[in-house]
Amino acid sequence: RNLTDEEREQVAGFFQKYYEGFVAKVAKGRKLSVERVKEIAEGHFYSGGDGKALGLVDEIGGLMTALAIAKQRAGFAANEEIEIIEIPRNKGLFNFGSRLSPLPTHVSEDAMLQYLKMMSARPGQPLPMMMPGTYPDIE
Structure with missing residues (x-):
């Protein structure tokens, strides 16, 4: 069956609430205003380089880059072996x-x-x- 108007409103409300929470987390994590995040977001997709230029990402890389940065910030030597759980x-x-x-x-x-x-x-x-x-x- 099709959604009723009330169900549509509930679904729309869910997505709006989810989106607002996501924007707030991005703003806090990126040290940007909510308005700035909404200005540059609004469903846009950015390349890694563009995302970095906009302040949405810190570094360009994959899992290994992220692990290397995490190790460094945690005080481990670059060549020190770690266990990931x-x-x-x-x-x-x-x-x-x-x-x-x-x-x-x-x-x-x-x-x-x-x-x-x-x-x-x-x-x-x-x-x-x-x-x-x-x-x-x-x-």
Whole structure:
């Protein structure tokens, strides 16, 4: 069935509340005003370089760069070996839905493999969008 007007308003309210919270966190974390974040955000996608120029990112890099910076800030030597513990353990790319539905969501490994193949076949291309709250739980 289609959503009722009341249900549409509830969904819109959820997204607005989520967006406002996200903007507030970005503003606080980036030491920018909420107005500035809204001015440069509003659904825009930026390259890493543009994001850095706008103050949205500190460094350009991947996981290894992030780990090197974290090690340095924690006072570890660059060549010192560290153990990375993921808490709670990442439940995988397809563990979405838990924030939106009280029912468990299960997708087979084949679907994950299929998704990863699709992504690797299109390097550098735009990524499929995911609704807020549907991305994997990695917190």
